[in-house]
Amino acid sequence: MMFLRKQLPIILAFVIGLGLWLQAYIPHRTSSAGLTTFTQSWAVILAGCALLLGILSAVHHHWTKIKLRRQGFAYSIITLGAFVVTLVAGLSWWNWPGFGAAKMADGSLFTWIFDNVFTPLAATMFSLLAFFIASAAFRAFRARSFEATALLIAGCIVMLGRVPIGELIPLGGGHDLSDVAGWIMNVPNAAAQRAILVGVILSQVAISIRIIFGIERTYMGGSD
Amino acid sequence: MRSLDLTNTRFCLTALLLLSLVCVLAPHPARAQSPSNPEVTDHPNDDGSAVILSFGLAGDELLELMPQVQIEGVWHDTETAPVLLSSLDKRSDHPEIYGWGVTDGNAELRPDDYYVPISKYVTVGEDGEPSVVPVSPELGEFAVRLVVDPAGRAESHPAGSVQATGQLFNRNMSFRVLLAFLFAGIIMYFILAARRNPNIFIRRIAGLEAVDEAIGRATEMGKPVLHINGLDSLATLSTVAAVNILGRIAGKVATYESDLLVPCFDPVVMTVSQEVVKNAYIEAGRPDNYREDNIYFLTDQQFSYTASVCGIMLREKPAANFLLGYFYAESLLLAETGNTTGAIQIAGTDAQAQLPFFITTCDYTLIGEELYAASAYLSREPMLLGSLRGQDLAKAFVMVMIFLGTLLSTFGSEWLSRLWTPL
Amino acid sequence: MTEVTPIGQLLGVWIAAGLTLLIFSFIYKDNPAFKFAEALFLGVSLGYTAVNTYWNSIAPQVIRPLTPGVNFDAWVLLPVFLGLCIILRVIPSLSWLSRMAFAVYIAGYAGMAIPNEISGRLLPQVGSTMAPFTAATWYITPVILLGVFCTMMYFFFSLEHKGAVGRISRIGVVFVMISFGASFGYTVMARVSLLIGRMQFLFFDWLGLPN
Amino acid sequence: MHNLAKIILNLDRRIIYSVVMLCVAIPLIRPFGLPFRVTPEVRDGYELIESLKEGDVIVISCDYGPSAEAETHPMYVALLHQCFRKGIRPVILTLIPDGPGLANRGLEDVLAYQDAEGQKPYEHLESGKDYVFLGFKTGGQAIMIGIGQGFTGTFPTDYNAQETAAMPIFRDAPKLADTKCVFDIASVGYPDFWIPYGTERAGIPFIVSCTAVSAPQYYPYYAAGQATGLIGGMKGAAEYESLVDMAAITGSDGPATKGLDAQSAVHVFIILAIIIANIFYIIDRRRPLSGGVA
Structure with missing residues (x-):
């Protein structure tokens, strides 16, 4: 039993991880068939099942809230109601041309919900950022230190340089502010981003190695 | 009627064949008298799905070339199958097969050397219908010839025959394999070394010292602590780092006896977070205070998740917000909303595009790799410390390489930068 | 339509x-x-x-x-079993079963990450930093090299940021800040576009103002 | 003076919000039409597509949801016009769950598009032959690697539930390496994955069109030649619209071009706000505010 609980997952991780790692260096057919199986079938199925579990968890969370009449339970009723309506619309108004990815029927209730409820809510939520970024800039872009000043100046140059106005501010020599903005993006920005990228890649390689060799067991929920 | 049917396979394939021939010939107006030295070889470093026909062109007469194949090793003059071409390139454009060009000391490679990969051809079955056959090792030896000007003045060059074979190792990957094993070796070495001697120095990471302060303040105010694991799955490695840190935070929260809220974006992250937090509570000796209901799945749609988390921030008014992991556009919405509620905010991500917003709106921000280092710093766990030391060494190696490469290329040798160019 | x-x-x-x-x-x-x-x-x-x-x-x-027919493939039962293990988490006594599934899922992605990160991102990024110094690119190549070097120094965790290391990593921080400032400036544009999109909807699609 | 500084520095957010709202609303109703130039990173992307021939297959990955519609959707529409005009055949797919709705709508809009004379130039195009929309599939990197080995294996059916194996487009281009480029229109981080898991493996060019927010992080790829073109945000989309000449095709400026004035107005306001805030900050230096560099 202990073997199933502790050792088996680690052995599985080692075999699958190492296999998919070394696979990249082997051009042979068997190797790419293994990769295909993992990416096209296994990963998709596991991710799908996990999502179903997640949906169960969310429904349970709201159901408990309603059952215990917790604060704001009325909103949970709205959430569950909207969930059921969308689910029924999505599973029944779809065409059924055999199995496989099916077409979202044009004009169906599900498409209507997507276009007129989901889309405007998502887009408006996202557009709140326009307000938030203005107030964040106002509060945070202050010349507190040398570094903060660098942030501020680079920010202002790029902000002006990336809209038509920037092309109207000449700097001599046939250049204008948008050229400076372009240089900042392409040179110092690219350099810093590249350095961060290299560090992140090495960290990812390290964490992957730890997972494959069973040293990193966060996914098992710590110790048992 | 049948001849008018445009979905007819024969029609489609013929059109396809002609189209692909046009595609090949049009952009490369190969001007030559006749191809010289046609030669067919197996495509190296592949799975046996192609052979290569290479030849030289000289002169300036525009040629129409059409390679043909036969499955048996010996040529018959009849029933040859035309080849569907995907490209006609200069050999010097393919360092992965022929090595770098003349400038790199490969005198064998002249600029007028051409190459055609053959991965599929058209054959006519017994029912008279043409079909496209992919090249594969099972087909045995291929005989290939190059027909010049198929319109009439036919002139063919047998190019010999070869069997398409799949290789077991891609030689172009040698340097990458070496690099991966080198990094793996360095990291494993330091992890093992750290187990023997866990006293490894790591520099102070600003922001992490504030973790205790933030949790302490939440306890004093009787407010919960909010932790977000980013908006990616556990397949994204920064999420693994975030969950790791969650374990440390949960341990402290358990000791201080405040509440910990973890609304999740990904169901796998949710279940793993539940396990991690539960264990942290058990280790802190407070298993009764663990409430699984506080770690739940919201939704995996970005902005409905954001709207809900903003709602939680405004209604529960957590005193400390931890925003760790991978974030997208919602970063500023979350951080600004948290800022209006007056919470201490500690953020950390390797999503480069989102870092500026955390930097301007949060109290402390872990930049890029600092997120990965943070779990080592907080836990002081030997294996994480050792791994971090290993990464530093790998980084130093990369820095030295960049210096050497720049130096060499400035003085005219492309050797090192070529080594780092993936083929 | x-x-x-x-x-x-x-x-x-x-x-x-x-x-x-x-x-x-x-x-x-x-x-x-x-x-x-x-x-x-x-x-x-x-x-x-x-x-x-x-x-x-x-x-x-x-x-x-799993439907009998041309597409039938019994091997799918293996990942389906693992998938069921994930769903079985709702039963606390069986929750440990999901570890196997997570092990496969996470280690699979970790395994794919190593070769692809090295081939696809590390090599090209490092390779393209090794550009020769020439007079024509005096305002590009050296600045990139300096930026990459100093910023990497900032992310060195084994050394205390004192003395020369401290000064170099301070330069690195300036590069990082310029980069973040630039990103912020660039993003203002993105965020405003979103608001423009919603306003266009309200004015033109809903209120029907002349476009 | 110090009191004034305190008031200004702690200005209620809602005042800033109102000004932002006005800065967007006024230019939308009364546009002033500032001219703009095309940047090389956008031109490079445009020219790569322009250099393709009739019948070439490209992959368009619509990795954006409705939330980023304003920035990314105009780019998609302009690109489809460019493709169909030149006879380039797009294989359209999406890797994010809220992608298919918009990707399908954009495709249908362009296919049904009517020019000034009432002609429908793209009416004869056939799904599966001249274009195909594969829909969404979860998996991200896995899908990229998957289509590197074969489109039809990864997507057995397209969005309309048609079997892909029989489609002529996939006979010409059965896998990623047989296409001419990947054009990723993204509001999420998929370009970071497309390069290592998709285009670098297949050895084909990559063009990224993204929201302005993620553009800076893709500059290293553009600089290293891993991305042939980089179209950032609404400005990039407006530039692309002007290259494709959407004004000539549809009779009026594209949506991205129309939004640029409001864009300029808000930028000027934010910069003025930053300058004012800094002046008062210097006056009132004794009281540091929260926030800042770790």
């Missing part, structure tokens, strides 16, 4: 506009209208996820290969 009736379309625009305004009310302050929109949004998105998961993962990858 779509067979939505004009009534449905009109109703749709009005509902969309109403929901847009409900969310906008959040910038004044949190209020029941926003809470309503938030709850509705959460429910719809959960439903959307469920429907998508069914049609895009379960139907083609589980039901299709």
Whole structure:
């Protein structure tokens, strides 16, 4: 039993991880068939099942809230109601041309919900950022230190340089502010981003190695 | 009627064949008298799905070339199958097969050397219908010839025959394999070394010292602590780092006896977070205070998740917000909303595009790799410390390489930068 | 194209506009209208996820290969078993079963990450930093080299940021800050575009102002 | 003076929000039409597509949802016009769950597009032959690697539930390496994955069109030649619209071009706000505010 609980997952991780790692260096057919199986079938199925579990968890969370009449339970009723309506619309108004990815029927209730409820809510939520970024800039872009000043100046140059106005501010020599903005993006920005990228890649390689060799067991929920 | 049917396979394939021939010939107006030295070889470093026909062109007469194949090793003059071409390139454009060009000391490679990969051809079955056959090792030896000007003045060059074979190792990957094993070796070495001697120095990471302060303040105010694991799955490695840190935070929260809220974006992250937090509570000796209901799945749609988390921030008014992991556009919405509620905010991500917003709106921000280092710093766990030391060494190696490469290329040798160019 | 009736379309625009305004009310302050929109949004998105998961993962990858016929493939039972292990987490005594599934899933991605990160990102990024110094690119190549070197120094965790290391990493921080400032400036544009999009909807699609 | 500084520095957010709202609303109703120039990173992307021949297959990955519609959707529409005009055949797919709705709508809009004379130039195009929309599939990197080995294996059916194996487009281009480029229109981080898991493996060019927010992080790829073109945000989309000449095709400026004035107005306001805030900050230096660099 202990073997199933502790050792088996680690052995599985080692075999699958190492296999998919070394696979990249082997051009042979068997190797790419293994990769295909993992990416096209296994990963998709596991991710799908996990999502179903997640949906169960969310429904349970709201159901408990309603059952215990917790604060704001009325909103949970709205959430569950909207969930059921969308689910029924999505599973029944779809065409059924055999199995496989099916077409979202044009004009169906599900498409209507997507276009007129989901889309405007998502887009408006996202557009709140326009307000938030203005107030964040106002509060945070202050010349507190040398570094903060660098942030501020680079920010202002790029902000002006990336809209038509920037092309109207000449700097001599046939250049204008948008050229400076372009240089900042392409040179110092690219350099810093590249350095961060290299560090992140090495960290990812390290964490992957730890997972494959069973040293990193966060996914098992710590110790048992 | 049948001849008018445009979905007819024969029609489609013929059109396809002609189209692909046009595609090949049009952009490369190969001007030559006749191809010289046609030669067919197996495509190296592949799975046996192609052979290569290479030849030289000289002169300036525009040629129409059409390679043909036969499955048996010996040529018959009849029933040859035309080849569907995907490209006609200069050999010097393919360092992965022929090595770098003349400038790199490969005198064998002249600029007028051409190459055609053959991965599929058209054959006519017994029912008279043409079909496209992919090249594969099972087909045995291929005989290939190059027909010049198929319109009439036919002139063919047998190019010999070869069997398409799949290789077991891609030689172009040698340097990458070496690099991966080198990094793996360095990291494993330091992890093992750290187990023997866990006293490894790591520099102070600003922001992490504030973790205790933030949790302490939440306890004093009787407010919960909010932790977000980013908006990616556990397949994204920064999420693994975030969950790791969650374990440390949960341990402290358990000791201080405040509440910990973890609304999740990904169901796998949710279940793993539940396990991690539960264990942290058990280790802190407070298993009764663990409430699984506080770690739940919201939704995996970005902005409905954001709207809900903003709602939680405004209604529960957590005193400390931890925003760790991978974030997208919602970063500023979350951080600004948290800022209006007056919470201490500690953020950390390797999503480069989102870092500026955390930097301007949060109290402390872990930049890029600092997120990965943070779990080592907080836990002081030997294996994480050792791994971090290993990464530093790998980084130093990369820095030295960049210096050497720049130096060499400035003085005219492309050797090192070529080594780092993936083929 | 779509067979939505004009009534449905009109109703749709009005509902969309109403929901847009409900969310906008959040910038004044949190209020029941926003809470309503938030709850509705959460429910719809959960439903959307469920429907998508069914049609895009379960139907083609589980039901299709398990239906007798040309596509039948019994090997799918292996990942399906692991998938069931994930779902069995709802039974606490069996929750440990999901570890096997997570091990496969996470280690699989970790295994793919190593070669692909090195080939696809590390090599080209390092390789292209090794550019020769020439007079024509004096304002590019040396600056990039300096920036990459100093910033990497900042992310060195084994050394205390004192003395020369401290000064070099300070330069690195300046590069990082310039980069973040530039990103911020660039993003202002992105965020404003989103608001423009919503305003275009409200003015032109809903209120019908002349476009 | 110090009191004034305190008031200004702690200005209620809602005042800033109102000004932002006005800065967007006024230019939308009364546009002033500032001219703009095309940047090389956008031109490079445009020219790569322009250099393709009739019948070439490209992959368009629509990795954006409705939330980023304003920035990314105009780019998609302009690109489809460019493709169909030149006879380039797009294989359209999406890797994010809220992608298919918009990707399908954009495709249908362009296919049904009517020019000034009432002609429908793209009416004869056939799904599966001249274009195909594969829909969404979860998996991200896995899908990229998957289509590197074969489109039809990864997507057995397209969005309309048609079997892909029989489609002529996939006979010409059965896998990623047989296509001419990947054009990723993204509001999420998929370009970071497309390069290592998709285009670098297949050895084909990559063009990224993204929201302005993620553009800076893709500059290293553009600089290293891993991305042939980089179209950032609404400005990039407006530039692309002007290259494709959407004004000539549809009779009026594209949506991205129309939004640029409001864009300029808000930028000027934010910069003025930053300058004012800094002046008062210097006056009132004794009281540091929260926030800042770790």
